[in-house]
Each structure stands twice: as C-alpha cells, then as structure tokens.
Amino acid sequence: MTLSTRNLKALPDIPTLKRLTQSLAMLDAMLSPEWEYRYYSFNAAWSDEAAMASMRNGSGDHWFAIFCQAGAALHGLAHEAPAFRPGTPWPGIFERLPGEFRANLLEEPAFTTSDSTFCLWRLSHEERWTCGPVELPPGEDPDGSAELLGILAGRPEQYVEFAADYYERDLDLGDVEAIYRHQPLSDALVRRVNPDLDMASLENDIAEIGYPRQVG
Template sequence: MISTRDLTGLPDVSSLRRLLQSLAMLDAILSPDWQYRYYSFNCHWAFGEEWGSMRNGSGDEFYALFNQHGCFLKGFAHEALMTPCRDNPPKLWPGLFSNVPPEFSECLNEPAFDIASTTFCIWRYHDGREWQLDDLKFPAGSDPDGSGDLLSILDGTPETYYVWAEEYYQEAWNDTSGLTRDAVAAVYRHQPLSNELVSAINSNLRLEDLADDLRDIGYPNQKKPA
C-alpha cells in the first residue's frame, strides 16, 4: 500500500503527472458536472506550473503542484490521527513542513493548497530517485496521516480506478454508462481521445462536449495531440 510509510509504489514525477491527467479525464467523461468529480487537473495553473487534485466532497483531499523542479504533494484526511483538528485551536503536526526544500517553499503560501488543513506532504525532484518527506514522529496506528487511503488510487493500475469508479459512478449514481476495463486502460495509456473512446465510457457524450476539459487537462485527442 502506498503511504508515507512506504512511497516506493508512487510513480515518479513525470508518470504521476500523466496519471493525474488520466484520472481527471476519466472523471470528466463520467461526470460532466464538475462539482461531482473527484479528480481534476489544470495544465495552465500558472506560468511553468501545473496542478492536480483529488477532493472527495467529505473533506478529504490531496493537491499536487508540478513545477520546473519537480512535484510537491500535500494531503488532508479529516479523520486521521494527525489532523490539525485534534487540538483546539487546530495545530499542524510538529515538523510537518520543517524541511521542505526552497524549490517548493512557495507551495506553503499557495492559498489553494489550504496548508492549514494538512496531514501529510511529500516532494520529489524531476531527477530524484525517491519521494521525500520530513522526518516525523508518527503516532501509533496503521495510517495515522491518512496517506494510505488517499494515495491508493495512484498505484498506476487501471484496475484500481475501474473498481473505484464502478462503485462511485455505477452503484452510487446508478449509472449504466458501460465503463469497461479496456476503456480505462486506454486512457491510462494516454490513447488520444476519440468519439469512439468517449462513447465507450459515457454514451451520452461526444468529443466536442469535452473541449474545455481537454484544454484544461492537456490530454491528447484526435484533433490535437498532446
């Protein structure tokens, strides 16, 4: 299981970026209504920066900012033992941001990150060999910062998203879009989006319906390769 205790299964920076684009594209097709999506990606976040995120609507979230140096990712699991809300007034876990490198320090002042609501943060350089985090003293428990739960989707396996989407979209929303494992795998491979692939995921949509999402996410399509 991917967590701050063991980050070996988390993709490198370039692969994580592609994966977050895939997750955002799949959610955009399955949920035309943006407010019900879990995953989003903005390849035009700021000059030289891109942004990926997950928000589950219940207070749990993670944000990943990609810049010229690499990626900074922070997460918040509201029921985790390390939640700032364990104290009154709320207080971040000691040492959580003590050694954030200068190349990513601006992330700590990014309003969209909501740094005050953080239970874990990690970073990696483009040429780095591994993900890093501060040397923290974790409380007892198998997943005290909630990273194991929030980062599990990032294992790079299409089956992981398929199983999640089948529950969230098909069971919770009674959706019969006919999502298949092959279609999910195609988007994970960054196969250029076509009307055929869109219809295989959501028969109610056409490629042109996704013009804004394609532009924001930067996902390749038959009209405009990435």
C-alpha cells in the same frame, strides 16, 4: 505493502505521476460533466510555472499536487486520521520541504496547508520521493495517506473499482487502460466510457487537462 508516506517506493516517477493524474482527471470529466462533483481534477496551466492535480472526496478529504520545473510536491488532508490537528499541521510535515516548492504550496492562498496530515515531494534530479521527519501517532494509517494515495499506484483496475463505487458506472478495463496510456481521445472511446457525451462536449476539459485528442 500499500502506497503511503511509509511506503513511497510504490509511487511512480514524476512524469509518470503527472500523466496518471491527467488520466484520472480525464476519466472523471467523462463520468461527471459537472465539475463540482468530480473526484479528480487537473489544470495543465494552473499558473505560469506549474500544473496542478487534485483529489476532493466531498467529505472534507483532499490532496493537491504541484508539477513544476523543480519537480513535484503533494500535500493532503484526511480529516479522520489520528494525525489531523485542525489549524496546526502535525510536527515535521513541512519541515524539510525544499524552498523550490514553498511559493507554490505553502504560500499559495488556494491551498489550506494548516490542516494537512501529510506532504511528500521529489526534486527533478532526485531518484526517490521524500517526506519530512514526522513521528506519526500509532495506527494502521495514521496520516490517511494510504487511503487517499492508493489510486496513485497506477493500476487501471483501481479506477474501475472506484468508478463502480463512486459513480455507479461499470467501465471496461480496456478503456481505462487506454486512458492510462494517454491514447488520444476519440468519439468512440468517449462514448464507450459515457454514452451521453461526445468529444465536442469535452473540448474545454481536454484543453484544461492537457490530455491528447485524436486529430482529424
């Protein structure tokens, strides 16, 4: 069954999800030197208390994930989903969101949660991801979560397919697997992903994402 708010068992645990979103951001940084054209981003020092991962598809759909001491929470917007109601989230989406996430999510000016079509979270001591008591409209993907969250299942071949479609780049699966494993970046690995770049040109991105780099 496809990863979605109706099947959260396919979503990895918090540390694994954080590493995955860093990997996605690092791959995007190598394929798109211009930040505004990237699909996936990660800021390891987004605030004093939290790191933030994001996806923006350039067509109005997005998700934002917060990683903090309390755990992790993610909310997203799929503007063509049946559950999209501009200015008014579908009932129940944020109803049971733990208070630990409210300041970093609902009260954060950088996020527009009034249009969100889905939200999920997991406290650090919990063993599973949770959603609010939402009664979704009928449809195969009523809140858009299956379409937007699928990459978070963590299979490297998904990114290879994504890069071929979005960036029109044919990546070697082994190189993507290496980034998914957080293999420290080297000039050789960077140039295999994008021959037009080197480590020096990625210094700021590596620091912002918090991705490991080869020493020496």
